[in-house]
Amino acid sequence: MTRLLIRDCSISGVAGHFVLCTDGRIERVSQGEMPVPPGDAEIIEANGGALHAGFIDTHCHPFESGWLKRSVDLRGTSNVTAMRLRVMAGVRRAAPGDWVTGMGWDQEAFPGGRMPTRADVDDISPANPLALTRVCGHMALLNTRAIEVLGLEGRTSNEYERGSSGELTGIVKERALSEVFSKVPRTSERAAADLQSVESEAARLGLTAMHCILSPEGYREELEAITSLVTSGSLSLRYRVYVPPEALDHVREQGLRDRLAGEGVRINGVKIYADGSLGARTAALREPYSDDPTNSGILRYTDEELAQLVERVDADGYQIIIHAIGDRAVEQAAEALGQVSGGGNPMRHRVEHASLVPRDLRNKMVRHRIRATVQPLFITSDTWAVDRLGEERVRDLYPLKSMLAEGIVTSGSSDSPVESMSPILGMWAAMTRGGSTPEEALTMEEALGIYTSAARSNGHDPEEPLMAGSVADFTLLDAETKGSHPALFRKIGVLATVVGGSVVHSYGAG
Numbered sequence: 001m002t003r004l005l006i007r008d009c010s011i012s013g014v015a016g017h018f019v020l021c022t023d024g025r026i027e028r029v030s031q032g033e034m035p036v037p038p039g040d041a042e043i044i045e046a047n048g049g050a051l052h053a054g055f056i057d058t059h060c061h062p063f064e065s066g067w068l069k070r071s072v073d074l075r076g077t078s079n080v081t082a083m084r085l086r087v088m089a090g091v092r093r094a095a096p097g098d099w100v101t102g103m104g105w106d107q108e109a110f111p112g113g114r115m116p117t118r119a120d121v122d123d124i125s126p127a128n129p130l131a132l133t134r135v136c137g138h139m140a141l142l143n144t145r146a147i148e149v150l151g152l153e154g155r156t157s158n159e160y161e162r163g164s165s166g167e168l169t170g171i172v173k174e175r176a177l178s179e180v181f182s183k184v185p186r187t188s189e190r191a192a193a194d195l196q197s198v199e200s201e202a203a204r205l206g207l208t209a210m211h212c213i214l215s216p217e218g219y220r221e222e223l224e225a226i227t228s229l230v231t232s233g234s235l236s237l238r239y240r241v242y243v244p245p246e247a248l249d250h251v252r253e254q255g256l257r258d259r260l261a262g263e264g265v266r267i268n269g270v271k272i273y274a275d276g277s278l279g280a281r282t283a284a285l286r287e288p289y290s291d292d293p294t295n296s297g298i299l300r301y302t303d304e305e306l307a308q309l310v311e312r313v314d315a316d317g318y319q320i321i322i323h324a325i326g327d328r329a330v331e332q333a334a335e336a337l338g339q340v341s342g343g344g345n346p347m348r349h350r351v352e353h354a355s356l357v358p359r360d361l362r363n364k365m366v367r368h369r370i371r372a373t374v375q376p377l378f379i380t381s382d383t384w385a386v387d388r389l390g391e392e393r394v395r396d397l398y399p400l401k402s403m404l405a406e407g408i409v410t411s412g413s414s415d416s417p418v419e420s421m422s423p424i425l426g427m428w429a430a431m432t433r434g435g436s437t438p439e440e441a442l443t444m445e446e447a448l449g450i451y452t453s454a455a456r457s458n459g460h461d462p463e464e465p466l467m468a469g470s471v472a473d474f475t476l477l478d479a480e481t482k483g484s485h486p487a488l489f490r491k492i493g494v495l496a497t498v499v500g501g502s503v504v505h506s507y508g509a510g
């Protein structure tokens, strides 16, 4: 029997609570008089800090985040020399012939905005193939060794950029990028180590669960990593797993839906991409981009193709989550999901990001009971939003308050590695919005709700209020949250993270 006693915490703004947990569930919540701690109980002194139901990130890519952590960080480099120095350090750490990946360069920050070419990096890495992704993730620089290893010389598509004399420059874009990354060797051991390193960071940030999106390039190794970590009992947080449609045959053949069906780790559904991103102007819009009037973005599927895919996946009983950022893509996703709503599959389908959602689309989502997963930190990061969309349309960008008020069950997330995994920062962004469209700012209670109760609901987990009998998943903060100023909310720290009654992080424990 494992017991945990949390002393002197605040619940819903009421101080002086004691919470006793036994074997993963809350046994007793009391106020005022302190229960005599059972001799074997672990004790956490909250000193008045607020206790909340466990925070959940409902859309993240932990395997990518882990990969990034061991890649060369090129963010903030202001010229090619700085980029070369960092890549050289990465090459020195790598074994001969191993791939060296990097990310975060931005030629806009280089003098004259010159795009780097393979000639800029060939001499520093003659034997190791390099794949250096631009900050947007939609473009990468390869060196000559990488081009040789992948056999790209004969490629004719314009996604493989060529110089004036017809030679490959080393710059590859969009779909060519997935071709390249599907060939960078992956191992399940590496993937397992990546997931564990991200898990400890997530626990430190107060997350008790993640909705984990697997990649079309690496799902085999990622599923193998998850399965082996589950078998060895090495995972501390809860995971709701979403696989790409490409993985469905593999999942069936390996019987993974039955093997990964526990309270800890469970395959929930399938993630489908409908469009791209606003930053790269590939998000699909009903009207052209304000700063590129010839471009309305890119839909990955025709309406019929998406509808058919949705129908097929829905018939298999999966939860469907569709990446849709532009209003045209949200419309397409809502239409396709609407076709199957109210059918035999009880799963609650979602639109991921749901960035540009004017009222008619919100109404459509409400009508079909379609859920949404949003990333509040996008609001403060997308500083170019008005350029892309214009003053008028930007009012329907991330309309979180309207979505909640109109009845769309909306949960919070980071899309890590795109944004920090910190749910505290996410809540802060949902409440403050960096000052933009303040009428769409959430209250603190709403901001907490999108990372707790709505997050559980959007992952098909029962609501677990802080009362006897509920599962003991908590995030304990180092201060009272009720009444704290939204702008200062980001300063609040995490005192402890508890999953199923086990302390997976506590302040001072490293």
Ligand SMILES: [Zn+2]
Pocket: 059, 060, 061, 213, 415
């Ligand atoms: Zn994502």
